[in-house]
Amino acid sequence: MNRILFLFCTVICIVSFSFSSLQAGSECNPADKSMRVAYGDMDLFTDHLFMAIAFFNNCPIDWIKKRVHVDLQDSSLFYYDKGIIQTGNDTDSSQGVDVDMLFFHTGHGHPDAWTASPSASTIPPQYFAELNKVRLGNCPESNGRLRYFWQCACNVFAHGAPRQRQDGTNDYIEPESFSGTISSPDRVSMRNVYQRWNDALGPDLRMACGVSSLAWCTQTAGKKMWDGYPPPGNSSGYQITDNFIDALEEEHVQEVPLCIARGDSDVAKTPLFDPDFTNNPNEAGNGFWLHIQFRQEYQKRGVVIPPIPPLLAAVYQLTPLRIPPIFKKPPPLPDPPDPGPLAYSALLSKRPNLIRNVHSRRYPVSGAIYFSGRLKFDPRKGVLDKAVYISRAKQFMKKLGMMEQSITGPRMSRMMLQSIPVKGTENGLRQTQKNFTVTFRRKVRAEGKWMPVIGDGGVIRVRMNTDGSMLNASKVWREIVGPARMVKVKPYEEAYKEALKTLGKPEAYGLYRWVWGYEELGGSIKQDEMRIVYYFYFMPKEKTALYSPRKIAVLAQVD
Structure with missing residues (x-):
């Protein structure tokens, strides 16, 4: 009788424990598709504010979203964990960082902190959130529920040795140069993102993403973070980590985004391979490895002198790119055109070993096409020669009807993964290629000469798995239907003076680089004309917040 009673009690205890665990797990999950957005900048009309607004406005309509820290002089306590600092309040229901599924911040930064003063009225003070007081995704310990921390701020995720930029200044633009262990001190001569972020990454947090180098946080980048979302068709062709890093790519400057996640030794089983956002905790959050992802450029950007703009030039009329013949009959387009993407099914290639299980979507407003293939990742397989990747990319472009004659390039880059054990002093650092990207840029014939095309459009991109199979591809390329009119072109000196006025405090900045060209916009934007534009890139003369x-x-152009 006692034995039966013991067994009965044991079963009841197990069931009760299991129910309690499930209940606790449920309570620790944030609302699905929920996010908060903040900017940490004192000046009202700045790139940081515009980027935050663009990120907020362009997320999918079914998300629950909220702008926080508005009209606060100092919001740093809403980043701090109450287990670290008594006044910390990162789980505050209205302002806390560690509450919803995704948190996005843009502002100033340095390796140990970022700005948290969206409405400070004087200089100084400037308020910072200090990284060593931050703990994210640590439920039930402190009830932290965050899954994704995304940020655009200079050097908060600095990693590796400083390298020289084209203007002679040093910056952390090569995370692959890191050497050391998890316990190696974080120094100016060798930044260690593992050491700085190890404690901040709670077991439930899926990833934290930011910028290793200086950051050009623009309105366009805020919007681009959603251009690849939701994933088209077979979502295995895209990962949200890749999308974050791609969105912060500035073609004409060296900007190096970086994401970090906790996990076991198998990096493929970490959130760095998430195909979509999820409110579930990190399945490997108690693992003893840290993993990072970043983009490595093959071409080092040296000093480039742009060609002299012409005195007169044509402004071109544009129309959305026609649907390539490879597609099956598409569904009818809405009237007026819906700015959202429409899904299509690509016809199977006659060479299924080259293109298999391809899915796609198309933006009617521009005709831009996005393809997704199948993810294949095996760190044991060797990397192919660059020439092989270029050849494969051109084959995919032909088979998918993406090939054009008026292109420049290719530019080559690859996503890199770096991993390190959290425990121990031995150097177990591992580095492997995640995927390889080949990009071709459009050029335009005008007045008997080839003219550059700048902007997020006019680009054909093919991303391949390490084995050379297609991972995803895109073509943002409107058709030119003829010149609209001839216009005068502002000389460089006049445009430069105009740019200085826009800066507000030009004495604080130095010109880093400038380019000009015909501007083609991103794939989700309607564009009727290809206009001529200057881009000026400025850097502060002194590194301050x-x-x-x-x-x-x-x-x-002068109309």
Whole structure:
């Protein structure tokens, strides 16, 4: 009788424990598709504010979203964990960082902190959130529920040795140069993102993403973070980590985004391979490895002198790209055109070993096409020669009807993964290629010469798995239907003065680089004309929290 009673009690205890665990797990999960957005900048009309608004406005309509820290002079306590600092309040229901599924911040930063003063009225003070007081995704310990921490701020995720930029300044643009262990001190001569972020990454947090180098936080980048979402068709062709890093790519400057996640030794089983956002905790959050992902450029950007703009140039009329013949009959387009993407099914290639299980979507407003293939990742397989990747990319472009004659390039880059054990002093650092990207840029024939095309459009991109199979591809390329009119082009000096006025405090900045060209916009934007534009990239003369890199666009044509 006692034995039966013991067994009965044991079963009841197990069931009760299991129910309690499930209940606790449920309570620790944030609302699905929920996010908060904040900017940490004192100046009202800055790139940081515009980026935050663009990120907020362009997320899918079914998300629950909220702008926080508005009209607060100091919001740092809403980043701090109450287990670290008594006044910390990162789980505050209305302002806390560690509450919803995704948190996005843009502002100034340095390796140990970022700005948290969205409405400070004087300089100084400037308020910072200090990284060593932050703990994210640590439920039930402190009830932290965050899954994704995304940020655009200079050097908060700095990693590796400093390298020289084209203007002679040093910056953390090569995370692959890191050497050391988890316990190696974080120094100016060798930044260690593992050491700085290890304690901040709670077991439930899926990833934290930011920028290793200086950051050009623009309105366009805020919007681009959603251009690849939701994933088209077979979502295995896209990962949200890749999308974050791609969105912060500035073609004409060296900007190096970086994401970090906790996990076991198998990096493929970490959130760095998440195909979509999820409110579930990190399945490997108690693992003893840290993993990072970043983009490595093959071409080092040296000093480039742009060609002299012409005195007169044609402004071209544009129309959305026609549907390539590879597609099956598409569904009818809405009237008026819906700015959202429409899904299509690509016809199977006659060579299924080259293109298999391809899915796609198309933006009617521009005709831009996004393809997704199948993810294949095996760190044991060797990397192919660059020439092989270029050849494969061109084959995919032909088979998918993406090939054009008026292109420049290719530019090559690859996503890299770096991993390190959290425990122990031995150097177990591992580095492997995640995927390889080949990009071709459009050029335009005008007045008997080839003219550059700048912007997020006019680009054909093919991303391949390490084995050379297609992972995803895109073509943002409107058709030119003829010149609209001839216009005068502003000389460089006049455009430069206009850019200085836009800066507000030009004495605080130095010109880093400038380019000009025909501007083609991103794939989710309607564009009827290809106009001539200057891009000016400025850097602050002194590294302070008051000023950050700026990108100023100036219309070059005089209508």
